Amino acid sequence: MKVSAILVGAGLGLRMGGSVKKPFLQLCGKPIFLHTIERFSQVNTVSEIIFVIGETEIKLLCEQWKTVLDTYKVKKIIPGGKRRQDSVYHGLCQVAADAGIILIHDIVRPLVRKEHIEAVIEKVRESRAAILAAPMKATVKETGNDLFIQRTVPRSSLWMAQTPQGFEKHLILKVFHEFKNSEREFTDDAEMVEKAGYPVCIVPGSDENIKITTPEDLRLAEALLLP
Template sequence: MKVSVVLVGAGLGLRMGGSVKKPFMQLHGKPVFLHTLERFSQCDKISETILVVSENDIENLREQWQSNLDTFKVKKIVPGGKRRQDSVYNGLCHIDRNADIVLIHDVVRPLIKKEQIEAVINKVKETRAAILAAPMKATVKEIVSDFCIKRTVPRNTLWMAQTPQGFERKLILEVFDKFKNSEFEFTDDSQMVEHAGYPVYIVPGTDENIKITTPEDIRLAEALIRK
């Protein structure tokens, strides 16, 4: 069985402020993206990784980090697109045609665990489509346009989607081919698969699999690494 990984890090990272994009922010002595690559390289089931970044970052990556990329099974660096789904599609176009399963992961989720990666892979074997997610703990309010609360949403069936999101290769390629020119902006890959009418299953994860979007997230990630 062959498993390919598409690591997506082509966003502008504007929410962080400053001039350093999120994948290249320093975390515990090295860039965020290297932590993520290292975590995936610990999983023996993965045969290759496609790294999707902004076109402006490719040359710098190759100049500064090529030895690390080779160590962590990075087969190719490809430029991202205008939207996240465009970036993912660009990555999918370069995966091994003999791959059985594809994992799609936000490169700015550097605290993913080997056991979680393997759990998603195993669930995809059973179901064709599975994502890591954490149960909703907060009380969620639905509001109307003037910020007046319309209702409290029952949280017992609510889960917060994370990555990796895993799919049978043939399935995810079929779905992306179907919607690649769609004007609708999908917020994650599983939404696109759901939209195509396929069931997607959840693998329970934890809140520690954070996505680096703010300076506070960097500080939290530092604390979690030291824990």
């Protein structure tokens, strides 16, 4: 089955501060979005990349980066929506007709490993829905409203969700059509699939697959990329 990758980066990026949107921030000499696109273009089974970005950034991408992006399997650059799930839906509407598997990934996770992308794809072939996640290492406490600890949550069964999240095309389209007009804001695509009653499998990933949200994250990503 052909694989389409939807790379989502249409958020406001308010926590980072400054005037430059997160996907365009420089990371070791090139913008974050290009690091991420390169990782997915290295996966042979990924036949197309759809880049979902803020509407105001599309002109810049097309003017300055289209020639480069054409060499990295980027078939379409489209505007996102108000919410992340709206942006993903815009991307889903643009995937190739012959795509069988859809990967959805945050464009500001530039350190995702090629072998982990491939592992998610293989797991989707087996189970229809799978996400990359890292095991919880911290000790988690549950409290009441008064902030007194009520219990320590066993961490052996806890995972930190990451992306890419992969789904059989017909499954994810069905789920998004079911919830596209919902007022509920889903934290990730897997939550929507779970809500629809379908099982989602975990693929163990790496703590290095960070989402760059703050200046500290950017500095950490630079340290991880340096030889």
